[in-house]
Amino acid sequence: MNLKEFAARIGLSQTTVSRAMSGYPEVKPETRARVLEAAERLGYRPNISAQRLATGRAGAIGIVFQGGGRFGPHSSEFMGGLSTRLQKDGIDILVSTVETEEDEAAAFRRLAASKRVDAVILHTPACTDARITLLRALRLPFIVHGRSEAKKPFAYLDIDNFGAIETATRHLTDLGHRRIALINGDTISTYARDRDAAFRATLAACGLPLDPALTGHGEFTDETGFRLMQAFLASPEPPTAVIAGSMMSALGAMRAIRIAGLAVGHDVSLIAHDDVFPYLSPDNLVPALTTTQSPIRAAGERIGDMVLRMLQGEAVDTLQEVWPVEFVVRGSTGPAPA
């Protein structure tokens, strides 16, 4: 049975049937339910090419990763959440990976020209991000995972990075720590700037100086956490506490602390930001890790929801969310050593 026959059989136009089955909620819920029920009963399976012609929709959302090597645990949890939401509406994800910033811009141009996606997800934005200007110029709808400065409003979902680091730093100063280190992400991203700002502001509010030797930036890997922590411990006045930007950095930091013959939670307190990886729980580490936490999988799922609402016509300035971050105290933080 083709579209024409199926539409005739249930007494609706081909366009209405296509829209009802396309995954985009542009028809009344009753109509949609009726079409889906009839398709199931009559064994009608839509031809996607015909459907795309009818609706003008690609049925896919794009996401670009710079550097295949960076497709890591954060990407996979985010994609898991995003795909969980999009699959409910039969929408696919087109993944492009590129090497450089210039290649990424070229990839967005290609995606816009080829009409292979209906919208894109922009992630890890910089404070001012040329990609936002580019996507507007290309008229390619987008949602930002994170935040950025821009003249006109755009849709985004971010977590409260400032609040997370403020809480973590305050907890450590309350425990009497005076020399606190920060392992942050790459310097150009907004989230890393927000975390730096919170760290600086909280230390200042507590009357503590910021020692540049005790802050470091880099990718969220075990390796970077290890390297930075070793450097902190080698400084003339090593820290008694450290805040790691990810679970992966925290693993490296723990290793460096252990190798130095020190005990986490006793000699050096440690707090990590946890994006919640089901296979890497802070409860399973020894000692269990104090964390600020926000599941990145849930963010992916929510962004999937927001992108569908945006394509349905919802205004971008109503599609802006900042999620609070939880704080969970476990065994890796304790009073500053005397």
Next chain:
Amino acid sequence: MNLKEFAARIGLSQTTVSRAMSGYPEVKPETRARVLEAAERLGYRPNISAQRLATGRAGAIGIVFQGGGRFGPHSSEFMGGLSTRLQKDGIDILVSTVETEEDEAAAFRRLAASKRVDAVILHTPACTDARITLLRALRLPFIVHGRSEAKKPFAYLDIDNFGAIETATRHLTDLGHRRIALINGDTISTYARDRDAAFRATLAACGLPLDPALTGHGEFTDETGFRLMQAFLASPEPPTAVIAGSMMSALGAMRAIRIAGLAVGHDVSLIAHDDVFPYLSPDNLVPALTTTQSPIRAAGERIGDMVLRMLQGEAVDTLQEVWPVEFVVRGSTGPAPA
């Protein structure tokens, strides 16, 4: 400058230019180099839609994940490798996630009908897999990550799962262990069947009985590893050694052993199969973990390479690889307790 103008300018046909720039190696390397150099010099950027019309190629490879929830650390490492290779030829990856087996079949039908991908990657195959029959019927080129029984040859890349578990089991029996447990993957997949078979055969060769209470199957998560290990330890005759199918299962098993007041490597020896996650190194665990290892990221990269060769016309029976697995002894294995 459009395709027509660019082709005229460098004195080649539009088809040759399209092919040279499409990412598929169907033109002579010299021609390709000449076209790419001229495009760079003259600032020509191809329009993908026009290119697809000219070459009949989608410029994307498809992959379907059953259950968004299963998009986990293995998927992300594999995708990282796959995309690293495909990006060199400007090929994207179209990710579809589905809920059920039936939905997966429907997704393959849609991908074939819509011509949005040139080939698909089939992963986690069963011993006899209906998806292989379906993909053949749909004439959708495919490469299998893993192995399966089928009448006609197909392209695949697998690791030597039998050899991995044989080596691990033999190492434990050499250390004097007589009660060895196995935490395996889901029962329908070929890799899990190969691992079960190797475990059974090696125990038999050593004259040891197989105790069904000491083998368990399930998803490769911390949770499953924990639950199965707790059950093994609660049995009337608990094991003195265990083989875990993944690093994630091993983390759960370690937790269960620790909670039972036992020491890994002393009271209970542990070997894990490690797909090599950069953020979860067996060297970083306490004690460091003895592993069989094969990087799943490298497999993704190689499969990207093989799919491009297949699309260039290489015969599927020359695109079949089985990779040996390394064995690395660390601190988590020791002599059987007296």
